Amino acid sequence: MRSLNTTKPKTRLSNSNLLFMIAGIIFVLMYGFALISYPGSFMQFQTFFDLFNLNSALFIVTLGLCVVMIAGGIDISVGAVCGLVTMACAMLLQSTMGSIWGALLLALGIGTAFGVLHGFLIAYLEIQPFIITLGGMFLAQGLLTTLHKDPINVTMPAFVSLRNFTIEIPWLGTVNRLGYFIPCEIKPGVIVVVVLVIIFAVLMKWSRFGRNVYAVGGNSESARMLGINVKRTMFFSYVISGLAAGISGFVFLMTTGAGNIGNGALFEMKAIASNVIGGILLNGGVGNLLGAPIGTLTLLTINELIRAAGVQSNLQAIVSGLLLYVFIVLQSIVMSLRGRRKFRLALPSWLKPQQLQDDKKIDN
Amino acid sequence: MLSEIILKMKGINKSFPGVRALHNVDFVLRKGEIHALMGENGAGKSTLIKVLTGVYEKDAGQNILDGESVHFKSPQEALNNGIGTVFQEIALCPNLTVAENMFIGRNNNNFVHWKKMNTRAEEMLDSLGIPASPTQELSSCSIAVQQMVAIARAIDMDCKILILDEPTSSLDEDEVQKLFALMRELKARGVGIIFITHFLDQVYEISDTITVLRNGELIGEYQTSKLPQIELISHMMGKALSDVSEMKKQDQHKSGSGTPVFEATALSSAAGVRPFNFTIEKGEVNGFAGLLGSGRSESVRAIFAADKVTGGEIKINGKKVKLKTPLDAMKNGIGYLPEDRKHDGIIGELSVRDNIILALQVMKGFFRPFSRKQAEEFANEYIQKLDIRTPSTNTPIQSLSGGNQQKVVLARWLLTHPMYLILDEPTRGIDVGTKVEIQKLVLKLAEDGMSLTFISSEIDEMLRVCSRLIVMKDREIVGELSGTNLTEQDAMLMIAQGGK
Numbered sequence: 001m002r003s004l005n006t007t008k009p010k011t012r013l014s015n016s017n018l019l020f021m022i023a024g025i026i027f028v029l030m031y032g033f034a035l036i037s038y039p040g041s042f043m044q045f046q047t048f049f050d051l052f053n054l055n056s057a058l059f060i061v062t063l064g065l066c067v068v069m070i071a072g073g074i075d076i077s078v079g080a081v082c083g084l085v086t087m088a089c090a091m092l093l094q095s096t097m098g099s100i101w102g103a104l105l106l107a108l109g110i111g112t113a114f115g116v117l118h119g120f121l122i123a124y125l126e127i128q129p130f131i132i133t134l135g136g137m138f139l140a141q142g143l144l145t146t147l148h149k150d151p152i153n154v155t156m157p158a159f160v161s162l163r164n165f166t167i168e169i170p171w172l173g174t175v176n177r178l179g180y181f182i183p184c185e186i187k188p189g190v191i192v193v194v195v196l197v198i199i200f201a202v203l204m205k206w207s208r209f210g211r212n213v214y215a216v217g218g219n220s221e222s223a224r225m226l227g228i229n230v231k232r233t234m235f236f237s238y239v240i241s242g243l244a245a246g247i248s249g250f251v252f253l254m255t256t257g258a259g260n261i262g263n264g265a266l267f268e269m270k271a272i273a274s275n276v277i278g279g280i281l282l283n284g285g286v287g288n289l290l291g292a293p294i295g296t297l298t299l300l301t302i303n304e305l306i307r308a309a310g311v312q313s314n315l316q317a318i319v320s321g322l323l324l325y326v327f328i329v330l331q332s333i334v335m336s337l338r339g340r341r342k343f344r345l346a347l348p349s350w351l352k353p354q355q356l357q358d359d360k361k362i363d364n
Numbered sequence: 365m366l367s368e369i370i371l372k373m374k375g376i377n378k379s380f381p382g383v384r385a386l387h388n389v390d391f392v393l394r395k396g397e398i399h400a401l402m403g404e405n406g407a408g409k410s411t412l413i414k415v416l417t418g419v420y421e422k423d424a425g426q427n428i429l430d431g432e433s434v435h436f437k438s439p440q441e442a443l444n445n446g447i448g449t450v451f452q453e454i455a456l457c458p459n460l461t462v463a464e465n466m467f468i469g470r471n472n473n474n475f476v477h478w479k480k481m482n483t484r485a486e487e488m489l490d491s492l493g494i495p496a497s498p499t500q501e502l503s504s505c506s507i508a509v510q511q512m513v514a515i516a517r518a519i520d521m522d523c524k525i526l527i528l529d530e531p532t533s534s535l536d537e538d539e540v541q542k543l544f545a546l547m548r549e550l551k552a553r554g555v556g557i558i559f560i561t562h563f564l565d566q567v568y569e570i571s572d573t574i575t576v577l578r579n580g581e582l583i584g585e586y587q588t589s590k591l592p593q594i595e596l597i598s599h600m601m602g603k604a605l606s607d608v609s610e611m612k613k614q615d616q617h618k619s620g621s622g623t624p625v626f627e628a629t630a631l632s633s634a635a636g637v638r639p640f641n642f643t644i645e646k647g648e649v650n651g652f653a654g655l656l657g658s659g660r661s662e663s664v665r666a667i668f669a670a671d672k673v674t675g676g677e678i679k680i681n682g683k684k685v686k687l688k689t690p691l692d693a694m695k696n697g698i699g700y701l702p703e704d705r706k707h708d709g710i711i712g713e714l715s716v717r718d719n720i721i722l723a724l725q726v727m728k729g730f731f732r733p734f735s736r737k738q739a740e741e742f743a744n745e746y747i748q749k750l751d752i753r754t755p756s757t758n759t760p761i762q763s764l765s766g767g768n769q770q771k772v773v774l775a776r777w778l779l780t781h782p783m784y785l786i787l788d789e790p791t792r793g794i795d796v797g798t799k800v801e802i803q804k805l806v807l808k809l810a811e812d813g814m815s816l817t818f819i820s821s822e823i824d825e826m827l828r829v830c831s832r833l834i835v836m837k838d839r840e841i842v843g844e845l846s847g848t849n850l851t852e853q854d855a856m857l858m859i860a861q862g863g864k
Contacts, residue, residue, distance in 0.1 A: 014459075014461070014501040015459065015501065015503070016459070205476075206475050206476050206478075207474060207475055207476065208472075208473060208474050208475065208476060209474075211460070211464060211468060211476055212468070212469075214457070214459060214460060215457045215459075215460055215464075215468055215469070217459070218457040218458055218459035218460060219456075219457050219458065219459075221455070222454075222455045222456055222457050223457060223469070225439070225455035226455070226456070226457070226465070226468055226469040227440055227443075227468075227469030227470060228468065228469040285457070285458075285459040286459055
């Protein structure tokens with residue numbers, strides 16, 4: 001028995017990590033390019049932090065959606081839910097019984113409610129996630145416009161001070177032309193993003209739920225045979241995504257300070273794009289959670305870069321669209337090269353599947 | 365055979381609407397025994413296994429496990445009671461690591477201890493001699509190793525009974541040997557193994573006992589060493605031996621008429637076959653021989669333009685043509701029955717009738733559909749000709765047995781009246797009876813003037829049917845065999861020596 005063959009194949013990089021690496025490299029290249037092209041703005045640390053300060057809500061939406069996408073689903077209601085939450089919270093805060101804690105609870109409540117509804121319909125009634133969350137998107141949008149048509153500026157003192165609260169980093173900053181040192185500033189929303197990234201990363205890597213999400217996304221039928229409660233896993237992935245959308249709504253309000261019909265518009269599409277750039281495949285089962293923030297950063301950097309170049313905003317959209325094509329094609333080329341274990345002719349040695357090389361060893 | 369009995373199934377009955385799948389079947393499994401469960405497709409093997417593992421509810425009978433009467437409601441429950449099943453299609457998650465696949469879904473800890481899990485997995489893999497590393501992604505393992513990981517999972521769950529359902533059908537010879545080594549190790553540990561396969565040689569190599577089922581009834585239990593192969597076949601088919609041996613007597617191979625129907629020069633495809641020349645004559649049956657992965661399928665796929673053709677010239681009936689897509693090939697009278705029936709061949713939800721007329725419909729164009737009556741006529745004609753066993757032409761094809769599904773796909777191509785038909789592994793995973801029928805059909809079609817290419821992993825089957833063998837190795841044609849050289853030994857020798 002032992003004599004047969006116990007040479008262990010070397011562990012090669014998993015697909016998730018390979019894609020994550022590609023995402024990381026793309027981001028570094030992108031940002032490096034930005035640094036070289038527009039050192040004036042990108043050399044400043046504040047520019048980097050502002051990517052987070054101004055877009056905390058998008059980061060959070062992307063994180064929640066990432067879990068659903070790894071489980072093999074999709075949730076396109078997140079943008080609308082985020083918008084609905086900003087408006088609902090703004091109204092609550094402006095009312096006589098407004099309080100920050102109350103608004104936070106409302107945000108979590110709305111997000112969870114959508115998550116539970118979608119999770120139940122998709123996991124237990126086995127309806128297509130695209131259609132269900134499309135319904136959820138319309139519902140949230142409708143509720144948003146029904147609540148209030150005009151922008152609401154939150155003037156509640158406690159909230160305004162929270163909105164204006166910034167954390168200064170005394171040892172990091174720039175010196176302006178007059179010789180004053182201006183420290184870098186971080187908004188509270190960024191703290192929320194960082195905490196959530198850590199929680200989500202731990203959840204996906206070390207928790208039973210997280211691993212079940214990967215299993216379900218990889219092959220739900222197999223996952224069932226392996227004794228995983230597939231429906232419950234899917235259900236909770238949508239609850240998490242809804243919850244994240246709720247939190248993002250609150251953070252959005254903390255950033256802009258106003259409830260508005262346009263809040264969170266197209267977030268779902270940006271989040272999907274961010275995740276895909278971050279190496280989280282739409283088919284499910286593949287992707288590193290840290291790819292979500294990396295992907296978002298890449299998307300935002302591209303936008304900043306285009307803005308710095310001073311092109312028209314419609315060109316901005318065109319360029320981001322084209323770049324998205326490039327990334328996806330690049331990803332799929334790498335994946336298909338690696339997937340074709342049968343066809344080893346054209347592969348460079350470092351891309352050759354390990355198994356084949358081992359099989360050869362056995363033959364000899 | 366004195367060892368203790370761990371499983372006894374007594375008087376099992378199971379019916380489906382309109383079909384009696386099992387009738388008073390008994391089955392006994394002993395400790396440390398490898399027990400082959402044999403029968404043609406539709407004999408009731410799968411049903412028996414499904415009744416045992418709780419997929420189906422039995423109508424009558426008793427399952428006695430370790431002296432206790434048991435009744436499982438789900439495969440999960442069966443697994444928890446020590447009955448593990450490893451299917452042909454591996455039920456593991458390809459995107460998780462080997463270790464995760466062994467342990468996921470088995471406990472209620474809220475967090476994963478990677479280190480502990482990897483160590484335990486490593487120990488298990490080592491003790492069973494499985495060449496895999498615990499931290500490897502499962503998709504980077506070969507199919508054989510994936511299957512072994514599935515077995516390791518079952519063993520780690522203290523399975524006393526292991527059911528292996530067609531585990532070897534997608535493995536090459538080397539991998540089969542590794543799997544057998546693992547099975548022997550388990551046997552030594554006292555695990556009772558139920559082994560289901562279509563490969564007779566493998567049954568004789570590994571099993572201790574054979575139970576034969578036919579049409580849902582128990583034919584008998586035999587000791588492998590005391591049952592000659594030819595008798596086993598006749599038990600399975602329920603036919604006299606003459607029918608089987610008749611095939612062998614029909615040795616006068618039909619060779620072609622001399623006029624080439626299809627000629628290819630320096631043909632190559634994106635799938636990576638080296639440029640090759642190929643000719644087939646009217647009424648000839650030839651075949652591509654070679655090991656798994658030698659490029660047999662890739663070559664015929666290039667002929668049919670199923671893979672992107674990257675170079676070469678094709679002449680049909682002496683006229684130069686360009687085949688860019690399978691539709692071009694079909695319009696030029698070429699038919700191709702793909703290797704993977706489930707994946708490329710059948711459309712499961714469509715009825716037998718729609719599956720039969722599919723290719724002809726494609727050629728005619730979808731905007732000119734056949735009338736219902738016409739389609740029904742076509743379907744009935746071929747159901748009769750090929751003896752397809754189906755309740756009606758309306759039955760979804762997925763509810764048919766594997767052999768009958770294959771006949772439907774065959775009917776689809778025959779209906780288009782091709783002058784050249786390529787059959788890639790037409791007999792894989794189907795029962796001996798249907799195999800013989802298909803072989804006979806191939807010879808008859810050739811006699812009627814059709815040219816055929818027949819590919820099979822079982823070389824004796826090819827020798828029986830083909831008049832010329834094109835031998836391939838490592839994606840290259842290394843030689844040809846015909847006439848007196850057409851023997852198993854010559855073919856093996858040629859593959860081993862790589863030609864000249």
